[in-house]
Every structure is written in structure tokens, then in C-alpha cells.
Amino acid sequence: MNSPFLTRIARFFILLFLQVFVFNHIHLFGYATPLAIGYMVVCMQRETSRTSILLWGFITGLVYDLFSNTPGMASASCTLAAMVQPMLLNIFKPHDAAENFTPSITILGFSSYTLYAFMLLFIMHAAFYLLDACTLINWPLTLLAMISGAALSTAIAVGIELLVRTGRRTELHP
């Protein structure tokens, strides 16, 4: 799987499967569900065109919506995250990094990567839960859902990163 496109497709299906059958059943405080599908947007390469990032974000959200009965909610929030991703990545870009890199712990460092992923996923969760609630009447619960959902999704993203990194290392030094 050398082509980045194929890697992305494979990543998409694995994430979708995990999201629909595992993460959708996590209800923190009886309410907050992590949208790990946002990892698709988190690990978009820096040189990817903005149009392509937007389309990937939108389609990811749309397919997730189809499988979890949340029409429009995830597609709107994933598109928003895809719009913000290049700007956020610019802030966290290390000085010595190549022009084209995939955001990962190896390149950004653990703390920067975690902060970057959390900020991006928080924007996505905020949009999702605001659209879900449509009002601010029960705002403490909505805010709690945003923060805890984003934190859990970040933990999942970091977990996947660490897993992939150990995988790569053993590949290099078996």
C-alpha cells in the first residue's frame, strides 16, 4: 500500500467500522460519544490541496451520518474541521520540517501533536454537539459532551499514532 490514496481509503474503512460498532457505544456521562472518525482529518498531509481535504472531510462525515442516523450533523462538523485543519497545522509546524509531511508524533512531538489533535477534534465535537442540541438550554451538558468527547477522541488518535509508530519501528528493525 504505497499510494497515499489507498492508505487513506483503508484508514477510512477501518475507522468507520470501529466508529460504528465500537465507539458509538461509548456514552461518557450517559451522553458524550467520541467521534474517532475525525482522525481522518487530523492526519491529512500538509501539501494536500484544500479542496481535497474538504471533500474528504465531507464524505467521511456523510458516510458516518448514513450509518448512525445523524443526517448532516457529522458531515457539517467534519467539513468545518477540514477547513480549519491546514491553518492549525501551520501553527504547529516545526521549523525544520519538510514542506510536505503527515502530522504524526514523530514529526510534531508528543505534546504538540496532542494539542493539535485536541484543538481540531474539539472544534469538530463542538460543531457536532451544537448542531445536535440546536439550543443552549442544557449548555453544561453540551459543553461536558464537547470536552469529554474531544478528549477521548484525542486519546484514540494518540493511541493509533503510537500503535502505528511501534509497527513502523518493528518493520525497520525486526
Place this chain on the structure above:
Amino acid sequence: MRALIDIIVKNKHWFLFLALEVISLFFLFSHNGYQKNVYFTTANGVVGSTYDVISSITAYLYLGEENAALERKNEQLRRELYELKQAQEIAKSKQTKRMPALARKYDVVQAQVVNMTLHKANNLITINKGEADGIRPEMGVVCSRGVVGIVYLTSKHYSIVIPLINTDSKVSCRLRHSEYFGSLIWKRGYADRALVTNIPCHAPVKNKDIVETNGFSDIFPPGLPIGTIQSINNSIDGMSYLIKVKLFANFATLRDVSVITNYTSPERHQLEEEALYTTTQDSTQNQQ
């Protein structure tokens, strides 16, 4: 003109972003009603049958068989109790001679929950029985602890249930102690609490009293438990109580449910429809 085109080309991602958001919001606001949910039940069908496989594996882990047997036994006892109560009532009122055929019985179909949501405003439950098992929309769904909800959509082998914890759910109920009746609604938030409205302020309401179905609707027989009263407040207009109820059904661990299938009485339905027809005709004649 060229400058305008240049601006559009340069900022094309902004226009794409806006277009995609508009499409998403269109989906959000046009498909979020139940009526338009049918489109999404296709995807639900795929997920539903996969859940069926998963749930048949986990049923073994959770001793599903034993649960189902207990549920059947419970249901049988509940039905016997109900029939006995009705016989008792008939025996009590000896002045009115009722034909025995009018005593109402009901049958149930056992089903299992294969999918459900707890954290949305419009929570739905998918169960693994459908039209092929005699289930139709507007039938009541109960579990061993109490009322669960009402069937909304059916396909051949699956049905979608609107549970009590859905903002669109409204079930008529009464207080067991005083027999005053009201309606049970749900506000987004906790999955184990609901509200009873329309109980007049002069009604005696006690904490811990049981809320049960009142049998006015054609969906649930009277006396099925719904929950216990947790706190009592006045409604905004001050004319009635707003009562917080702790639901008996535990939606987070719900698995085995029963659908009440033939409680609906065609005779009653026909009579009510005829009455409605006659009164509307009368009023149009009066207007003329």
C-alpha cells in the same frame, strides 16, 4: 471581470466549504424528522442485521436464553394477573351485564433490542421482529420492568420503536394512588427520567407514588407500570403540576422486550371513527 474570476479561483476552497456546509445543513434540517427518516432506515437495515449477528453471539455471554425464558414467564404471569383483575371487575359490577366476549385480552410477541441510541433528542430502538411476526406501527412495547415505548416503523423482520426517552414521545398515564391522569413526556438529557404534565393542581400527589398507563389509548392496557414520582413542581402556567418521574425501564441495559400485538379493538376503532365522521358532518351542516 477578470479580477473577480481571479478572486473566485484563488478562494475556491472557501466557496466549496460554504457549498458543502449548505448541503450538510440541508440534510440536517430536512431529514431530522421521523417522517423523513425512512431513507436512513436502509442503512439501518444493514447495521441492524450485523447487530443481529453480534447480538446472537453476545446473547450467549449474557445468558440470553435464560433471560428470554424469564421474560416469557413474566409476561404470562402479567397477562394472567390482568385477566383475573378484569374478571374481578366484571364480578364486582353485577348491575351491568356485560357479554363475556367484551373482556379484552391481549397477546404479546417477544423481541430483542438490536440497536438503540440514548444520547440524542430523537432516540430510537431497533428490535428484531417485524411485520412477518404480526407487528404493526402504533403497538405498545413493554419490558419486564415497565413500559418501553411505541412501535413507529416496521419492515419485514425489524421494527423501529420510539422509546419513552424521545422528545416526540407522549404517553397518557395516571397516578396509581389518586387515579388522576396526565401525559408523560421527555426532555432531552437524562435517559432514566421523564416528566408528567397536565395533572391539575388540586390533585393529591404523593412522592414515590407509581405512575402507570391509564388505558385510554388503544396502545397499552391499563395499569402497566411506568415509573415512580421523584419530585413535584408547579408548571410554568401554575395551573398544573410538573412531576419528575424515575422510569422503571432501564434503557441502558434493555435487551428483551414484548410487543403487545392484538390489544387494538377494531370495534372500538370503528365506533370512534363513526362518531368523528358524524360530528364533522353535523358541524358542516350547521355552518351551512
